[in-house]
Amino acid sequence: MYRFLFFNTILSPSFLFICYFNYHAVSLHKKNIVAEYPSVLLENAVNEFAKLPGIGRKTALRLVLHLLKQDEVDVEHFAEALLRLKKEVHYCKVCHNISDTEICEICSMPQRDASLICVVENIKDVMAIENTRQYKGLYHVLGGIVSPMEGVGPSDLEIESLVQRVANNDIAEIIMALPTTMEGDTTAYYIYKKLKPYQVRITAIARGVAVGNDLEYTDEITLGKSILNRVVFEG
Numbered sequence: 001m002y003r004f005l006f007f008n009t010i011l012s013p014s015f016l017f018i019c020y021f022n023y024h025a026v027s028l029h030k031k032n033i034v035a036e037y038p039s040v041l042l043e044n045a046v047n048e049f050a051k052l053p054g055i056g057r058k059t060a061l062r063l064v065l066h067l068l069k070q071d072e073v074d075v076e077h078f079a080e081a082l083l084r085l086k087k088e089v090h091y092c093k094v095c096h097n098i099s100d101t102e103i104c105e106i107c108s109m110p111q112r113d114a115s116l117i118c119v120v121e122n123i124k125d126v127m128a129i130e131n132t133r134q135y136k137g138l139y140h141v142l143g144g145i146v147s148p149m150e151g152v153g154p155s156d157l158e159i160e161s162l163v164q165r166v167a168n169n170d171i172a173e174i175i176m177a178l179p180t181t182m183e184g185d186t187t188a189y190y191i192y193k194k195l196k197p198y199q200v201r202i203t204a205i206a207r208g209v210a211v212g213n214d215l216e217y218t219d220e221i222t223l224g225k226s227i228l229n230r231v232v233f234e235g
């Protein structure tokens with residue numbers, strides 16, 4: 001009897017209608033929550049800002065609303081700077097540092113010691129080392145470090161071009177200034193093995209910082225000292 005009533009109720013048109021109506025109402029309600037921006041243009045801009053590292057949707061909205069309050073000419077300058085950065089910036093043909101010209105300012109300076117090459121992970125490291133004012137050699141920017149977890153292998157990095165620089169130039173010393181992480185050590189060891197046949201002195205910066213610290217977060221005095229007090233790299 002109860003079973004009959006149960007199925008009868010479940011299959012009755014009015015019950016099905018109520019179910020459909022409730023479902024529809026819930027989905028409409030959800031739609032109302034999704035449409036949180038009063039303008040599609042505003043939402044598009046927020047979406048773009050929220051793609052940036054470390055920027056959540058709340059911060060993105062704050063930035064977009066800030067831009068909206070600015071003069072049109074200021075927003076044009078902002079947009080133009082981003083576009084020109086992407087379209088016109090070069091990577092130095094020699095060291096792969098970011099540059100406005102084919103060969104970067106550092107590689108072009110005759111007073112820099114061209115027999116010294118400091119190997120770094122990225123452009124931020126070049127800036128950090130330059131800020132110490134302790135290093136007068138050149139750089140080689142790898143564009144990352146070997147990381148199997150993120151699918152980055154040696155061939156994805158500027159390692160072969162480093163080997164070519166050592167093979168074709170009078171290089172006295174290669175200084176490894178890579179992160180003291182497992183990935184950094186793996187990368188340094190790979191480079192060490194690649195450069196071993198070339199009779200070049202290979203050193204590593206002596207770092208008084210905790211394992212895992214990136215160069216960019218090391219203070220200038222510590223980083224400056226560690227470049228001066230470098231040690232022979234032992235593979």
Ligand SMILES: [Zn+2]
Nearest residue numbers: 092095104107
């Ligand atoms: Zn360069």
